[in-house]
Amino acid sequence: MLPQRHRRFITCTVAAAALGLVGAQSFAAADGARPAPWPARHQADIGRQHIEAVHAGRSPFAASEDDGSDEAENSAEATAQYTEARTAPGVVAPGAYGAAWDQLQSMRHTPGDWNHVTQKTYDSDDPRYRDINSNSSGGSGKVTGRITGVAADDHGYVYAGGANGGVFRSRTGGGHWQPIADALPSLSTGALALDGSQRLWYATGEANTGATSFVGTGVYVLADPRHGQFRPGGRVGGAELESTVIHALRFAGTTVWAATSRGVWSHSTTRLAGPWKLEFAPNPEYLPGGSKASDPSAPYKNIANDIAVDPKDPAKVLLAVGWRGGDTYNGLYARQADGGWKPVSGLGDLPTNSDDVGNLTFAAAFDGSRLYAVDQSPAQTATNPDSGLKGVYVSRSGSPFGPWTRIADYSRLRASGSALQGAGYMPGIQSWYNEFLQVDPTDAGHVYLGLEEVFETKDGGTSWSTPGPYWNFGFPCWSIDPAKQTGDCSPTTHADQHAVAVGSYRGKAYAYVGNDGGIYRRPLNGTLDAGGHANDWQSLNDGTLDTLQYYSVGVGKDLTNGGVSVTGGLQDNGQSILRGHDRVMGSDFGGDGGDTIADPANGCDIAEEYVYLDMWVTQDCGVNDGSWTKDPSRATEYEVAPPDKDLGGDGARFIAPLASDAKDTGTWVAGGRHVWVQTKGFAIRSGAEWKSAFDLGAGHVATAVAASGGTVYAAWCGPCNNQGFARGIAVGNADGTGWHQLDLPVDGTVPNRYLSGFEVDPADAQHVYVAVNGFSRKWTEGPGAGVGHLFESRDGGAHWTDISADLPDIPANSVKLLPGGGLALATDLAVFYRPAHSRTWRVLGGELPTTAVLQLKRGPDGDLYAATHGRGIWSFGPRRLSG
Numbered sequence: 001m002l003p004q005r006h007r008r009f010i011t012c013t014v015a016a017a018a019l020g021l022v023g024a025q026s027f028a029a030a031d032g033a034r035p036a037p038w039p040a041r042h043q044a045d046i047g048r049q050h051i052e053a054v055h056a057g058r059s060p061f062a063a064s065e066d067d068g069s070d071e072a073e074n075s076a077e078a079t080a081q082y083t084e085a086r087t088a089p090g091v092v093a094p095g096a097y098g099a100a101w102d103q104l105q106s107m108r109h110t111p112g113d114w115n116h117v118t119q120k121t122y123d124s125d126d127p128r129y130r131d132i133n134s135n136s137s138g139g140s141g142k143v144t145g146r147i148t149g150v151a152a153d154d155h156g157y158v159y160a161g162g163a164n165g166g167v168f169r170s171r172t173g174g175g176h177w178q179p180i181a182d183a184l185p186s187l188s189t190g191a192l193a194l195d196g197s198q199r200l201w202y203a204t205g206e207a208n209t210g211a212t213s214f215v216g217t218g219v220y221v222l223a224d225p226r227h228g229q230f231r232p233g234g235r236v237g238g239a240e241l242e243s244t245v246i247h248a249l250r251f252a253g254t255t256v257w258a259a260t261s262r263g264v265w266s267h268s269t270t271r272l273a274g275p276w277k278l279e280f281a282p283n284p285e286y287l288p289g290g291s292k293a294s295d296p297s298a299p300y301k302n303i304a305n306d307i308a309v310d311p312k313d314p315a316k317v318l319l320a321v322g323w324r325g326g327d328t329y330n331g332l333y334a335r336q337a338d339g340g341w342k343p344v345s346g347l348g349d350l351p352t353n354s355d356d357v358g359n360l361t362f363a364a365a366f367d368g369s370r371l372y373a374v375d376q377s378p379a380q381t382a383t384n385p386d387s388g389l390k391g392v393y394v395s396r397s398g399s400p401f402g403p404w405t406r407i408a409d410y411s412r413l414r415a416s417g418s419a420l421q422g423a424g425y426m427p428g429i430q431s432w433y434n435e436f437l438q439v440d441p442t443d444a445g446h447v448y449l450g451l452e453e454v455f456e457t458k459d460g461g462t463s464w465s466t467p468g469p470y471w472n473f474g475f476p477c478w479s480i481d482p483a484k485q486t487g488d489c490s491p492t493t494h495a496d497q498h499a500v501a502v503g504s505y506r507g508k509a510y511a512y513v514g515n516d517g518g519i520y521r522r523p524l525n526g527t528l529d530a531g532g533h534a535n536d537w538q539s540l541n542d543g544t545l546d547t548l549q550y551y552s553v554g555v556g557k558d559l560t561n562g563g564v565s566v567t568g569g570l571q572d573n574g575q576s577i578l579r580g581h582d583r584v585m586g587s588d589f590g591g592d593g594g595d596t597i598a599d600p601a602n603g604c605d606i607a608e609e610y611v612y613l614d615m616w617v618t619q620d621c622g623v624n625d626g627s628w629t630k631d632p633s634r635a636t637e638y639e640v641a642p643p644d645k646d647l648g649g650d651g652a653r654f655i656a657p658l659a660s661d662a663k664d665t666g667t668w669v670a671g672g673r674h675v676w677v678q679t680k681g682f683a684i685r686s687g688a689e690w691k692s693a694f695d696l697g698a699g700h701v702a703t704a705v706a707a708s709g710g711t712v713y714a715a716w717c718g719p720c721n722n723q724g725f726a727r728g729i730a731v732g733n734a735d736g737t738g739w740h741q742l743d744l745p746v747d748g749t750v751p752n753r754y755l756s757g758f759e760v761d762p763a764d765a766q767h768v769y770v771a772v773n774g775f776s777r778k779w780t781e782g783p784g785a786g787v788g789h790l791f792e793s794r795d796g797g798a799h800w801t802d803i804s805a806d807l808p809d810i811p812a813n814s815v816k817l818l819p820g821g822g823l824a825l826a827t828d829l830a831v832f833y834r835p836a837h838s839r840t841w842r843v844l845g846g847e848l849p850t851t852a853v854l855q856l857k858r859g860p861d862g863d864l865y866a867a868t869h870g871r872g873i874w875s876f877g878p879r880r881l882s883g
Contacts, residue, residue, distance in 0.1 A: 374435055
């Protein structure tokens with residue numbers, strides 16, 4: 001998550017207390033008389049709440065739980081809820097995305113191309129935006145979306161894979177990026193690797209969490225990555241790895257090994273045809289086709305995290321297997337003489353028991369002399385309030401079978417210059433999500449370790465430093481003063497590390513790291529400043545690499561500069577803002593940005609949801625020079641969350657719905673368990689100004705809201721996962737009168753699946769459309785899964801008609817009614833268009849990457865804006881939208 005961090009653990013209750021992250025010599029609170037940025041203060045609250053959750057015995061990681069508990073701010077819950085929308089009410093069979101993509105290829109496109117709005121540098125430290133809820137001055141600099149795969153060679157070629165954005169290539173050691181995987185059906189990155197022949201291997205299916213929704217379509221190989229592009233025909237093997245996530249690729253001789261969410265597989269690297277071989281699945285009955293394949297826990301039962309091969313004997317292989325939340329099958333497995341696999345023990349310090357083997361990553365020295373490992377412990381994650389990291393280990397024999405010696409734990413890393421000093425949030429607190437290891441190819445004792453921060457040892461673990469701290473807030477060198485940029489602190493990387501590689505450019509070796517803010521590099525043997533942090537990081541996020549993961553978009557007129565101002569909420573990159581004629585985007589709100597409202601008449605009037613309905617508002621675009629730290633009255637961002645009973649936990653979705661009335665921008669509707677309404681518009685200054693218009697019912701939370709002329713529609717789910725999934729729609733008036741639940745029987749016209757978006761006809765509030773997520777019953781096992789993705793009612797929801805017609809069977813997210821009566825529908829693969837009076841659909845325009853489009857909005861300029869969760873914001877011109 002990003003510096004702001006409001007992040008990752010727990011409920012979004014904001015305390016007014018000053019920064020509470022103190023205790024290490026290198027980490028001291030800033031001037032006690034000066035307020036700290038809200039993100040930094042909130043991290044202390046997160047830590048305290050995490051401690052309370054652990055002490056109360058609450059864990060979000062057990063596969064049998066609804067991941068919703070009190071671990072409000074972690075990507076585990078965010079991802080689980082994203083997945084729920086696409087799998088409920090059952091389990092999706094393999095091949096669903098592939099079938100939809102195949103149909104997409106044969107569909108006609110409308111004329112015209114999409115315009116890439118956010119293909120610009122995004123400066124998270126933009127000195128224009130240093131209000132109370134901004135991350136600016138934290139030190140991350142230029143950012144983009146999460147990078148989960150990195151590869152680099154010795155000739156300046158660098159390859160970066162976005163979480164759901166595909167692969168990009170740089171020929172200049174980083175920067176001037178070009179997409180090279182946009183022809184593939186999946187742009188979700190699990191791993192990137194160059195083999196000994198310098199072919200680039202692309203494993204699709206992001207693997208930061210065990211049940212991630214970004215499944216892939218297998219592994220692809222590009223023989224000439226310096227010049228070529230990935231194509232569907234470059235897939236290795238058959239469909240065996242479709243609908244999986246892939247944690248790691250490891251090469252040994254002429255064999256490539258893949259650690260996936262469905263066990264460990266292998267394939268020849270010389271003959272790319274022929275199926276993958278399933279080497280080991282600890283619980284094969286839960287695999288597709290198995291007797292328990294439809295069990296709700298099936299996605300968690302065969303997770304493999306990494307593979308280590310003995311450099312002296314490729315027949316000796318060690319598998320790291322297990323769900324991050326713990327399961328009886330977790331452990332390390334070795335191949336037996338008969339070809340089978342059995343758990344091993346007695347390897348020295350490296351844990352082998354199921355309680356302590358969770359997310360585990362290996363890294364071998366280039367000469368095979370040493371092997372390193374970093375391990376997250378499920379037991380420690382559940383019981384230690386400060387960290388889930390069990391330790392960092394080395395096998396000085398280079399053999400996976402040790403003996404292993406522990407060379408670091410979270411306490412030791414905390415003392416190495418880490419920014420994470422506060423109780424409840426120390427190094428490794430997110431080791432289930434953040435892990436990488438890389439050994440210097442020329443020095444077996446020089447290792448880079450990625451957790452929330454970047455750590456480094458140059459002596460095999462005897463001593464450690466923190467070249468990439470979480471952020472600079474709290475260090476004595478930090479200043480919010482724009483004239484000092486990040487004060488006297490050195491620039492750092494974005495937080496939450498996922499991928500690493502070593503490469504050379506113009507004869508100089510660099511370490512490349514991928515994280516929630518994109519990709520950064522520093523000299524492999526870089527230097528440190530007086531605080532023990534690197535002073536030589538360089539952001540490679542120059543705007544040509546747009547992997548930004550938007551949940552929402554808002555557009556309004558820029559009354560100062562002309563044109564329009566475009567804003568949107570992002571995964572771990574706050575709220576971006578691009579004003580008319582800007583060449584650089586800034587960030588006016590920090591943390592995870594959720595849903596957004598922007599005033600079409602004034603783009604500086606913005607409301608953003610942090611998460612769980614924790615809302616903030618500004619009426620000046622968040623412009624501030626940081627002077628609020630000396631004079632609190634200078635702050636112009638206000639927290640306006642509805643009453644606490646709907647914040648976090650069971651009260652609201654991680655990304656909860658928020659909308660303004662189509663006919664009155666001063667009336668807003670927000671959905672948690674309650675449907676909340678406020679009529680102050682952007683002049684709201686307190687959460688107490690929200691009123692509950694309707695209670696959706698115990699266990700129910702809103703998934704979509706819309707209003708027009710005072711008529712409000714609210715869709716809900718509860719339970720929201722595939723265990724007893726239920727959904728419904730409530731309709732009523734903004735003043736709290738006339739509310740009722742619609743009759744939506746499980747086997748009725750509208751499927752019993754996640755309802756993701758409304759559109760109300762501005763000419764008739766009884767005329768409404770609802771978009772339905774998930775897959776139809778051909779792919780989904782579950783009661784009432786039904787068929788279709790878009791439904792229309794002309795009587796306020798009493799009766800519905802399926803108008804999906806020839807749409808591909810793909811999750812639908814957002815629908816917009818266009819001038820003249822045409823419809824645009826955003827889905828996980830494309831935006832589709834149906835002209836007025838037509839029953840057939842076409843793909844809207846060209847050039848839009850094949851990635852999830854989560855929201856559509858119309859701007860005051862008449863353009864249609866699409867928020868994609870992996871490739872930024874795009875717009876489509878008004879001349880193409882007239883029916």
